[in-house]
Amino acid sequence: MLSLTGDAFFYTVVVTAVVAVGVTLVGWNRLRGPRAVRWLTRLSMIVCCQCAAVVSVAVWVNDANGLYTSWNDLLGRTQVPVVTAADTTVDAPVAFRDLGDRLVEADYQGPESGLTGEVLVWTPPQYAQAAHRDHRFPVIMLLHGVPGSPLAWVRGGRAPELLGALMRDGTLPPAILVMPRINPGSNTDCINVPGGAQTATWLARDVPRMINRHFRVRTDAKGWALAGDSTGGYCAAKLPLQYPKTFATGLALSPDDFHGDPAVIDDPVVRAANDPTQLAARGTAVSIMVATSTNDPSSSLANARALFEAARTPTRVAAPVILRDGGHNWGTWQAMYPTVFGWLGDNLRPSTGEPLMKQARTIAHENATYLCPSGMQCPGTR
Secondary structure (H helix, E strand, C coil): CCCCCCHHHHHHHHHHHHHHHHHHHHHCCCCCCCHHHHHHHHHHHHHHHHHHHHHHHHHHHHHHHCCCCCHHHHHCCCCCCCCCCHHHCCCCCCCCEEEECCEEEEEEECCCCCCEEEEEEECCHHHHCHHHCCCCECEEEEECCCCCCCCHHHHCCCHHHHHHHHHHCCCCCCCEEEEECCCCCCCCCCCECCCCCEHHHHHHHHHHHHHHHHCCECCCHHHEEEEEECHHHHHHHHHHHHCCCCCCEEEEECCCCCCCCCCCCCCHHHHHHCCHHHHHCCCCCCEEEEEEECCCCCCCHHHHHHHHHHCCCCCEEECCEEECCCCCCHHHHHHHHHHHHHHHHHHHCCCCCCCCCCCCCCCCCCCCCEECCCCCCCCCEC
């Protein structure tokens, strides 16, 4: 079977659409038979052309944004594995596939969660340079939305290209980008479901464990940051508050409602236990930023404000970054990159200077493009 994201399948559906239009044009006036049959055939030809065009666009959008990576992913044919005692102590072998441009991919089974999912890893140019062979790099873990896949940050978010540019100009320190699947088995909003998928464990313990084993990375929490969009944004705000020994920083781009989605987690007690606004009120020594836009119907200003107002020392929540225009899409989030990843970069830098680290540019938190929510002092941190 052709791969869902392969070039062969894409070109097949495009050629099919072109052929359908050609057959319709050639055969429109050549049909024979009763009038009703001719018109029914013509209607069928029009429907075939429309369906072929819709499928072509859908395949293109999926390829461009990395929404679904396989037929099983598209059709929901996933299973949550059963975790055995042996699974929690033994690391399965990891085989990385080279995707080019310093990007590799592996299917990894987490020894603690028992979940299996793909993980993409991009390394900066300095990682392979002899001058930095003893250097340990910070990690930015990028969490995709749902529906979505790790490829969304490569194809839609253009993270290696755009974040790589921010590393070159000093906005970000050279860092390793890690893009794991956030919904292996099923979507749980990155929550450990009682009796179900242990997704938080997969993201906060298993994936960092694999990265620490195979890459030269910092082992301190300040050297690990989370950034995510949509559902991934909700996870990026939540997980540092729950796992401060792993992640010291979280950046949430247009995050889902922090109170949780009843359609995903029906137990209100579990949703409340994972609500970032309640977690931030307990005071955990991490830094969080939320960014959204005034026109985003899926991520309101009130949601961002709730986290800012709930935070208690030593939790540090930066004043929200609010874009004047833009929706729930990669164009909006890319426009935020210099500002929000500038903030994230400052949090990733070690307390002592290192030759590898450039001086960050001064990034204006409030300017002609951004709004300061009423009642808040911007820039600032609560």
